[in-house]
Amino acid sequence: MLQENGGLELTDNPSKEEYDAIVIGSGPNGLAAAITLAQAKRSVLLMEAAPDIGGGTRTAELTEPGFLHDICSAVHPLGVTSPFFKNLPLEDFGLEWIYPEASVIHALEPDRAVVLYPDMEKTVAGLGVDGESYRRMLAPFLKKADVLLEQILHPFNPLPKTPFLMARFGLRGMSSTVSMARRWFKEDAAKALLAGMAAHSVLPLEQSFTGAVGLMFGVIGHRVSWPIAKGGSREIAHAMARYLQSLGGEIVVNRRVSALSDLPKARAHLWNLTPSALCKIEGLKLPSRYTKKLKAFRHGPGVYKIDWALSGPIPWQHEDFKKAATVHIGGTIDEVADAERAPWEGKVADKPFILFSQQSLFDSSRAPDGQHTGWGYCHVPANCEENVEESILKQMERFAPGFRDLIIDRHIMNPSAMESHNPNYIGGDITGGVMDMWQLFTRPVNLFSPYSTPLPNNFLCSASTPPGAGVHGMCGYFSAKAALHSILRA
Ligand SMILES: Cc1cc2nc3c(=O)[nH]c(=O)nc-3n(C[C@H](O)[C@H](O)[C@H](O)COP(=O)(O)OP(=O)(O)OC[C@H]3O[C@@H](n4cnc5c(N)ncnc54)[C@H](O)[C@@H]3O)c2cc1C
CATH class of the missing domain: 3.50.50.60 (FAD/NAD(P)-binding domain)
Incomplete structure (x- = not known):
């Protein structure tokens, strides 16, 4: 064939x-x-x-014809950072990156989004009293962001190009996200933004080194942004x-x-x-x-993922929620930390932290005219068979009331469906x-x-x-x- x-x-x-x-x-x-x-x-x-x-x-097309859903990865901060990808002529072979206005949004309150823009000044302006601390936390790494990110993606290079910068990054990132947030910030917004990015580690946020994951995604967010691929x-x-x-x-x-x-x-x-x-x-x-x-x-927790075909745009409470393809739906750092600890304790969080993507808002090829897609998952215990749909929907409704009414169809993958889709995702572990x-x-x-x-x-x-x-x-x-x-x- x-x-x-x-x-x-x-x-x-x-x-x-x-x-x-x-x-x-x-x-x-x-x-x-x-x-x-x-x-x-x-x-x-x-x-x-x-x-x-x-x-x-x-x-x-996991749901209805004309709705294109990313079955696994959706957003590609690491793709545009990768020194290997940078050296490939992928654009000549059909790849087009789409860069939304902001890198990532953190849903803090129903009407309050914390926005990480590539532009540091705009980001700082939205972080209130913590703006200057946030700038100071990232500043040394942004000066030489390209070389730093290249080294992070080449962890065994015995001769790093900037050993002092790497050492500084390692020392700063060695802490847990929770203690790093407490040390640098006073208010909820910056703490929650850091927590949402660190949650991509799929580790409890009290664990050492998770701070480095938050830092890394922050540096990428300012240096290059978090794009999606046109067409999926x-x-x-x-x-x-x-x-x-x-x-x-x-x-x-x-x-x-x-x-x-x-x-x-x-x-x-x-x-x-x-x-x-x-x-x-x-x-x-x-x-x-x-x-x-x-x-x-060792393999870690699994994921529970839902893809939605939606009859209209997501009814966010505030316009800021529409600025990025990625929305971290999770409230305060305490809520995110509780949600990320739960799967390690064998539990499904009452209020799961949802890694959400709204690709069709920036890429009209993903859904029929006027309609939209939604992509969201949360971390659950490995091999978990529990139905988590209702908890995810409650979180969506909290920040976008009326979300349920837009659902034309949805497709669910629990950890075992993930593993059937790809045998590399053992027990639903996607890392x-x-x-x-x-x-x-x-x-x-x-x-x-x-x-x-x-x-x-x-x-x-x-x-x-x-x-x-x-x-x-x-x-x-x-x-x-x-x-x-x-x-x-x-
Ligand atoms: C829900 C979800 C969301 C994610 N979101 C993101 C994201 O937004 N951004 C991001 O950067 N990453 C994301 N990831 C992670 C990312 O997809 C993986 O880290 C990445 O795909 C790993 O690449 P890989 O080449 O190592 O393996 P895989 O992509 O897992 O590929 C392994 C391949 O091997 C094939 N295979 C396995 N066994 C055999 C066999 N015996 N014979 C032949 N073929 C076989 C499989 O079918 C599969 O095609 C996500 C993953 C999931 C599941």
């Missing part, structure tokens, strides 16, 4: 019997690995289990795939790999899988000590494994050579390797570089 999609060719069968490298899994990291290898003139086959490529960057996140994957094919790379879909015997011959395999999935590949003779470590890799301080630096097992395995022709390239979750392709890029420096050197 041959599917054509704007110059993208997806087939079910490889055309050759032998390749230099096979990448298994076509998430952003699998695509990045394949591109890096193809750029180095190695013959590459990318094999994907699903009918469409992209892993966590797929888009589909799948356009990121499709642009990468078109570029890969232009370099001679081949892509097959509908090919779940469960054994080495499922693969054509190759000098190297790069696995865009979780550590536990790698252990299950038949015929892959990983030493038992390594397998034991891979199996000890490829807990991103706490310990596991961020040792993912999946090895500090110094995280992409290699004891088998010299097998590499891991998923978000379970550094720098971890998000659509940035850096795990795939570094993994391919590891292969090119060893087994694929010549």
Whole structure:
């Protein structure tokens, strides 16, 4: 079968019997690995289990015809920050970023939105007495934002370009979000803004190092903003795939790999899988000590996600809520912290913190004329089977009364639906494994050579390797570089 999609060719069968490298899994990291290898003139086959490529960057009409929903990732601060993406001609292959006026909104009260604009002055003006503290907190990192962000996405560089700046960032970000907010701010607005950004860590906000996640997303929000992809996140994957094919790379879909015997011959395999999935590949003779470590890799809470087809614009109480694609729906820092602690205690929060996106407000291709989409999820315990729809709707109604009346249709994915959609989301964990301080630096097992395995022709390239979750392709890029420096050197 041959599917054509704007110059993208997806087939079910490889055309050759032998390749230099096979990448298994076509998430952003699998695509990045394949591109890096193809750029180095190695013959590459990318094999994907699903009918469409992209892993966590797929888009589909999940509700009604004409409504395009991002099934997983929606907003791409890391995509536009990624040094790897920056060097790809993705715009020439169909990708268009859309930058709303603001990077992110935090819904503090029904009629009060805290707005992070790329412009520092406008942001500071909205933070009242804490404005100057907020500026001081971020200022040293904004001066050299590009180099800092590049280093954050390259955590094992033994020779960072700006070691003092990195050390300063590490020292400031080492605290928990809660203590950082208490130290820097007096009022609710700035505290809540920091908490909402740090909640992307999927960790309790009392935990050390979550402050760094809030800081990082703040720096990106001011340096580049938090854009969406025109036409849906799948356009990121499709642009990468078109570029890969232009370099001679081949892509097959509908090919779940469960054994080495499922693969054509190759000098190297790069696995865009979780550590536990790698252990299950038949015929892959990983030493038992390594397998034991891979199996000890920890996964975190799951997500409960709803996509809505809406008959009209979201009835926010205040115009400011319409300024960004991303709205953090969560109230005060105490509310956000309670909501983010709950899944770690095995509970569903009464008032979940919702990571919400309103892509159709900025991209008319997402919904029929006058109608809209809504994308929202919250963190729940791993494998949670509880129905969370009502709690999510109550939070939506709190900030946008009348939201329920607009719902034409909705599509729900609980943690097990997430895992069925993508086997990398174990128990609904969307970060490829807990991103706490310990596991961020040792993912999946090895500090110094995280992409290699004891088998010299097998590499891991998923978000379970550094720098971890998000659509940035850096795990795939570094993994391919590891292969090119060893087994694929010549
Ligand atoms: C609800 C949700 C919201 C998110 N929001 C954002 C966001 O807004 N911004 C952001 O940057 N990130 C977001 N993420 C995270 C982001 O999607 C992931 O971190 C990213 O996709 C990880 O990329 P990856 O290439 O490592 O793996 P994945 O994207 O998970 O891709 C793995 C691929 O491997 C395939 N595969 C697995 N097993 C096999 C097999 N045995 N044989 C063949 N193929 C196989 C899968 O089908 C899949 O296509 C979100 C994720 C979810 C689920």
